[in-house]
Amino acid sequence: MCFSAAATCTVRKTDYAFEVTNQTVNIKFSVLQDLQNLGAQNVCLMTDKNLSRLAPVKAVLDSLSKTGVRYKVYDNVRVEPTDTSFKEAILFAKNGSFDVFVAVGGGSVIDTCKAANLYASHPDADFLDFVNAPIGKGKPITRALKPLIAVPTTAGTGSETTGVAIFDFEPLKAKTGIASRAIRPTLGIVDPVHTLSMPERVAANSGFDVLCHALESYTALPYNQRTPCPHDPIARPAYQGSNPISDVWSRHALHMVAKYMKRAVRDPEDLEARSSMHLASVFAGIGFGNAGVHLCHGMSYPISGNVKTHSAKGYSVEHPLVPHGLSVVLTSPAVFSFTAPMCPERHLEAAEILGADMRQVKRQDAGAVLADTLRHFLFDLQVEDGLGAVGYSKDDIPALVKGTIPQERVTRLCPREHTEDDLSQLFEASMKIY
The missing domain is CATH 1.20.1090.10 (Dehydroquinate synthase-like - alpha domain)
Structure with missing residues (x-):
């Protein structure tokens, strides 16, 4: 939806409207039905080393196993990711030919998965192409991405609802990111039981x-x-x-x-x-x-x-x-x-x-x-x-x-x-x- 408050930009310097985008957020435990509805054939599950041993990831793996669908796990997500750790996850995604991504973790995991999905869908893009200006080129994203299901295990970033992926840009020793509605998860599965750990x-x-x-x-x-x-x-x-x-x-x-x-x-x-x-x-x-x-x-x-x-x-x-x-x-x-x-x-x-x-x-x-x-x-x-x-x-x-x-x-x-x-x-x- 777009809400307009004044004349178009031919006659004003400040913006005249704001947009509200719809976001589907489910409260449930299993991703089984969602994977079936998406027609998943080859799934990339991203998480971190610590979470890979805990109940939230085990629950998603159980759902994946029940579908009989192929999947691979990337559990090398860095807490507070960097451009280097993003690139490692991107390479994994590019080599996997995945048709659905599932992120199980906090903001670091979900943001890393967003970036992996983005660049796997744009295999010829330079890493800085979509990074926010002035550090990157801030190019608009015009190609469709694969479905991404986000399963947050922390109560903080809200990354399951946003089109933002943040990382440490090591050459500047400062964080930057990618911001586009195109990278927002297709679905967020919010289960408070996941936060008990x-x-x-x-x-x-x-x-x-x-x-x-x-x-x-x-x-x-x-x-x-x-x-x-x-x-x-x-x-x-x-x-x-x-x-x-x-x-x-x-x-x-x-x-x-x-x-x-x-x-x-x-x-x-x-x-x-x-x-x-x-x-x-x-x-x-x-x-x-x-x-x-x-x-x-x-x-x-x-x-x-x-x-x-x-x-x-x-x-x-x-x-x-x-x-x-x-x-x-x-x-x-x-x-x-x-x-x-x-x-x-x-x-x-x-x-x-x-x-x-x-x-x-x-x-x-x-x-x-x-x-x-x-x-x-x-x-x-x-x-x-x-x-x-x-x-x-x-x-x-x-x-x-x-x-x-x-x-x-x-x-x-x-x-x-x-x-x-x-x-x-x-x-x-x-x-x-x-």
Whole structure:
């Protein structure tokens, strides 16, 4: 659906419409019927080494076996994927002649599978052809991809609902990605039982991604203030700016995070809380998948990409890691204090949803109130005390700013214009948050 609010782009510089794309998300356990409905003959199942031994993958393998269809498993997905790990998965997909892809895992697995499907369908494409500009060429995707079924095992990225695949671009030590509705999964199978195996810190960091997806998309630059106005609807970006429909999803996700996230982190057996956070991830994914995110995510990419020695608790990886959700949320108090003057009512509403006492709060207090509310939320969930606690110092700020600058796909949706000096101050303010 396309919603038009004004005249076409022959007479205006900002966009005049926003698009809402439909997404099928099922809540069920088995992919058996879906594979049969797709007429699958040769399936590629992608996961990671840890998940390959756990119940979610075993359940999907049981379904595959019952169909009698051929399949191959790629279990070498890297947690926080890189351009190198994407290329390894792409090569596997190109050599397999698969007609259906199934991704079982968190955002790293689903994003890797999206990229593998994309480049297997475009075997002659250069890797940078579809990567977001200015790092890549950002070419539009015009060829049909194979069906992709996403089975999320974390409650955070919402990747089962979006046309985005994120990776660390190693030459720049910063994250970038591919953004196109064409790579969005055909089907998302959301089963909260799959999330019960998440360790406490994985549940927390995944939940912080949901929190920031909701907050950033709700406070993003409105769609009718985004420039440039596309010359053709096909040129309209996947991230369009906040709009009346994305607002519904983002606001509801924020309510669910406020009610259930602490329970879901503290008690892995709390099925109601884990189920609700799984749904919140989907809702926030639909919200930001149409509206976009802004500074927390834009600044998070170099935080993850420049990691030195930090070893994240609860993750079975051998490389240094600042998990995505953690890298996003560490800057949130500073970011929302900075953006509040542009839409104070939305920042105040978010603070109230998250539990702030709004009596005697003034409009001009919006940034401080939301920032303090976030600090309390993070402190209650035992989050590291800022960037300094994950290995960064003020000496690293120039590199972090440099890694943020290419993230214009998301940073341009910040409701407040910002300079490199502003980014430096936000990173400095985020070195310690309590």
